[in-house]
Amino acid sequence: MNTRGLRSQLKDSVPVTGMGPQVGAYGVQDTLRSGFSSVKNELLPSHALELSEKNFQLNQDKMNFSNLRNIQGLHAPLKLQMEYRAARQIQRLPFLQSSHLALDTLKGNDESISFEDILNDPAQSEMMGEPHIMVEYKLGMM
Amino acid sequence: MATLSVCQPQLGGFSFENCKRNAVLEAEVTKLGCNVPSARKTGTTICGVVFKDGIVLGADTRATEGMIVADKNCSKIHYISPNIYCCGAGTAADTEMTTQIISSNLELHSLSTSRLPRVATANRMLKQMLFRYQGHIGAALVLGGVDCNGPHLYSIYPHGSTDKLPYVTMGSGSLAAMAVFEDRYKQDMEEEDAKRLVRDAIAAGIFNDLGSGSNIDLCVITKGRVDYLRPHDMANKKGVRSQRLIRPVYAYKQGTTGVLTKSVIKLDLEVVEETVQTMDTS
Numbered sequence: 548m549n550t551r552g553l554r555s556q557l558k559d560s561v562p563v564t565g566m567g568p569q570v571g572a573y574g575v576q577d578t579l580r581s582g583f584s585s586v587k588n589e590l591l592p593s594h595a596l597e598l599s600e601k602n603f604q605l606n607q608d609k610m611n612f613s614n615l616r617n618i619q620g621l622h623a624p625l626k627l628q629m630e631y632r633a634a635r636q637i638q639r640l641p642f643l644q645s646s647h648l649a650l651d652t653l654k655g656n657d658e659s660i661s662f663e664d665i666l667n668d669p670a671q672s673e674m675m676g677e678p679h680i681m682v683e684y685k686l687g688m689m
Numbered sequence: 690m691a692t693l694s695v696c697q698p699q700l701g702g703f704s705f706e707n708c709k710r711n712a713v714l715e716a717e718v719t720k721l722g723c724n725v726p727s728a729r730k731t732g733t734t735i736c737g738v739v740f741k742d743g744i745v746l747g748a749d750t751r752a753t754e755g756m757i758v759a760d761k762n763c764s765k766i767h768y769i770s771p772n773i774y775c776c777g778a779g780t781a782a783d784t785e786m787t788t789q790i791i792s793s794n795l796e797l798h799s800l801s802t803s804r805l806p807r808v809a810t811a812n813r814m815l816k817q818m819l820f821r822y823q824g825h826i827g828a829a830l831v832l833g834g835v836d837c838n839g840p841h842l843y844s845i846y847p848h849g850s851t852d853k854l855p856y857v858t859m860g861s862g863s864l865a866a867m868a869v870f871e872d873r874y875k876q877d878m879e880e881e882d883a884k885r886l887v888r889d890a891i892a893a894g895i896f897n898d899l900g901s902g903s904n905i906d907l908c909v910i911t912k913g914r915v916d917y918l919r920p921h922d923m924a925n926k927k928g929v930r931s932q933r934l935i936r937p938v939y940a941y942k943q944g945t946t947g948v949l950t951k952s953v954i955k956l957d958l959e960v961v962e963e964t965v966q967t968m969d970t971s
Contacts, residue, residue: 593708596825600703603821641698658801660793661818663702665786672699681698 627653641685642678644670728780729754730827732900734862735765735776736890737833738874739855740883743840743911744833747887748776749862749895750920751902758902764919766908770795770806771915773834774908778860779847780827787828791815808834808841812851820849829859835912862894862901869893880909888922895924 592598612624634653638645651657715725732753737746752760760781767775767788773795777784791814799806812832819826830845844857856874858866869890878886884907891905904920 592705593712594705596703596823597705597708599823600705644698658797660790660797661702662790663700665701665790667699667701667704669699669701674699676698 640678641681642676727755728782728827729759730780730900732862732898732902733765733778733860734858734866734891734894734898734901735778735831735860736858736863736866736870736887736894737776737831737842737844737856738870738878738883738887739833739840739842740878740880742880743835743909744842745880745883745887746774746776746831746833746908746910747891747921748906749891749901750904750906751895751900752781753900761903762920764906766906766917766919768792769811769832769834770799772805772836772910773808773811773832774910774915774917775811775833776831776859778829778831783826783828784830787815787818787826788830791818805836807836807838808832808843812843812845812853815845816849816851819845819847824848831857831859833910835910840910858890858894860894860901862891862898865893865897866890880911884909884921892922892924 612628615623615627630653631650634649637649638647648657718725730753732751733749735746735748737744746766748765750760750762750765751758752763763781765776765778765784767777767785769775769788769792775788775791777788791811794814795806795811798810811834815830815832819828824847827847828845829847832843832845834841841853842855842857843851843853844859845851855876856870858864858870867890869886873886873889875882887907888905891901894901895903895905903923903925905922905924907916907918907921909916909918
């Protein structure tokens with residue numbers, strides 16, 4: 548199993564939420580949310596921790612899998628990744644909240660509490676997605 | 690609010706959406722000469738010492754917000770688990786939330802292992818979390834407790850480095866408190882000596898540092914017993930206001946003026962006329 552495959556999923560640039568790089572709701576730039584637009588703003592992250600937090604889980608997994616491969620051999624990360632992939636597929640379509648129960652149990656997230664559980668609860672989010680657009684985005688049709 | 694469509698499902702945790710906007714606002718505000726509101730810090734003197742049977746943790750009780758005292762009696766010794774307590778200096782919200790998260794994680798961990806949690810576990814969890822956020826979480830902690838291997842005391846810095854020592858101090862008053870420790874610390878002290886030493890160290894911090902003040906809280910942890918003494922010593926007591934200065938009282942007590950003579954004259958009155966006037970109640 549090539550752990551380098553995970554590197555292709557790391558994000559070097561952070562897409563701004565919205566329909567496009569500089570475009571907000573009505574086709575003009577969203578000054579309230581993203582400040583005054585400039586090329587530098589679009590390319591660099593807005594906070595020192597932004598990239599590191601976005602890639603944190605991926606980096607942890609990469610480190611753990613390569614440790615596991617060195618200690619127990621190739622089969623260990625291979626089997627685990629297969630289980631993760633299977634658990635990731637048994638969820639609802641993107642618009643509705645899925646519980647991620649199997650995935651959390653495999654990753655050990657059911658026994659720990661972190662900022663993901665306390666801050667910015669998706670159930671309390673002010674914005675609602677549009678079901679068709681979200682499904683199209685997930686299936687890659689958009 | 691304009692309709693915005695979201696392509697990906699929302700995730701929990703920190704959201705950096707407003708960072709650029711905040712940076713722009715801050716630049717604008719400083720150009721006008723005003724100040725952005727600052728986070729409430731705890732200023733603080735916190736310290737801990739290992740004695741013969743356990744740990745004594747001590748803290749002052751003042752929380753500052755810039756130059757103003759925000760809380761005259763805040764509690765800086767936080768509960769982590771029945772045998773582990775943690776003092777927090779730095780940004781008040783950060784220390785509060787960090788210790789609560791670690792306390793929850795340690796409870797889940799101890800339920801899953803069915804053992805009393807160890808201080809080294811709490812230390813490892815705290816340092817990994819603080820390093821993950823690269824010092825942006827401003828929490829400087831003194832962690833102490835007694836577990837199956839005896840008493841342990843750690844100091845944890847906001848960027849994630851830790852030290853395991855027999856006596857530690859943190860906060861803006863740490864130098865004053867450390868001076869007292871360096872002078873009078875001995876190995877294997879008795880409990881009363883250790884309490885007196887910690888009380889004097891915190892008092893040194895309170896009287897010599899602007900960021901620390903008010904009372905002294907102590908927490909004594911030994912195997913099987915925790916004494917949370919709040920307040921242990923009220924070093925700065927506010928005076929009692931005299932009633933007369935708020936609202937001057939013109940009534941004097943009976944007997945203020947001495948009575949020299951007393952004469953009573955009875956007036957004979959007789960009824961001349963009696964009339965009744967009815968009230969109009971319609």
